[in-house]
Amino acid sequence: MGTNRRTVFVLATLAFMGAPAVAAEVSAKRGAQVAVTSGCHDCHTANYLETGGTLDPALALKGTVLGWQGPWGTTYAANLRLVAREKGSEDAFLAYARTFQARPPMPFFNVHAMDESDLRSLYLYIVSLGEAGDPAPEYVPPGEEPKTPYIVVAPPTMPKG
Numbered sequence: 302m303g304t305n306r307r308t309v310f311v312l313a314t315l316a317f318m319g320a321p322a323v324a325a326e327v328s329a330k331r332g333a334q335v336a337v338t339s340g341c342h343d344c345h346t347a348n349y350l351e352t353g354g355t356l357d358p359a360l361a362l363k364g365t366v367l368g369w370q371g372p373w374g375t376t377y378a379a380n381l382r383l384v385a386r387e388k389g390s391e392d393a394f395l396a397y398a399r400t401f402q403a404r405p406p407m408p409f410f411n412v413h414a415m416d417e418s419d420l421r422s423l424y425l426y427i428v429s430l431g432e433a434g435d436p437a438p439e440y441v442p443p444g445e446e447p448k449t450p451y452i453v454v455a456p457p458t459m460p461k462g
């Protein structure tokens with residue numbers, strides 16, 4: 302388990318189809334790609350969206366102080382470096398990632414649906430990112446005014462007629 306690069310063989314493929322085993326790589330490098338293609342940086346990395354996907358390694362997945370406000374209150378994309386360290390191991394992170402719930406606009410159901418090798422790789426990537434930094438601001442319940450800038454996620458405006 303202690304290596305950075307491993308291979309998970311999908312034996313089911315072999316058993317059912319008689320095809321060669323599919324090798325799913327587990328590595329921090331792959332985790333870096335998963336974080337991009339699954340959109341985690343979009344919300345969890347400051348300045349990423351605004352700069353057209355320029356990733357500042359010092360800010361990667363550290364969460365942001367920009368709130369998302371809606372009927373659920375105001376939420377902040379969490380510091381995933383802290384979350385990964387709190388879980389303490391790849392297996393604990395995997396179990397958590399499969400089951401956690403979060404308020405909007407966090408698409409937690411997308412994380413539940415990720416492949417095991419995606420999630421293990423994501424963990425290796427996150428813990429490779431260096432110092433964990435500070436937590437994102439605390440969740441603010443509905444009706445209370447946040448102390449940070451925030452985006453209002455308003456109900457859709459429907460065309461008349």
Ligand code: HEC
Pocket residue numbers: 336339340341342343344345369376377378379381384401402403404405406407408411412440
């Ligand atoms: C649209 C914005 C958005 C995207 C995209 C997004 N997140 Fe989040 N995420 C959030 C917000 C906001 C919260 C805080 C929700 C809350 O307070 O309940 C959050 C919370 C979380 C948490 C819970 C942290 C805790 O405190 O336990 C995890 C884990 C997480 N996100 C992982 C991910 C991963 C992995 C991806 C990429 C697959 C991702 N997020 C993509 C906005 C986003």
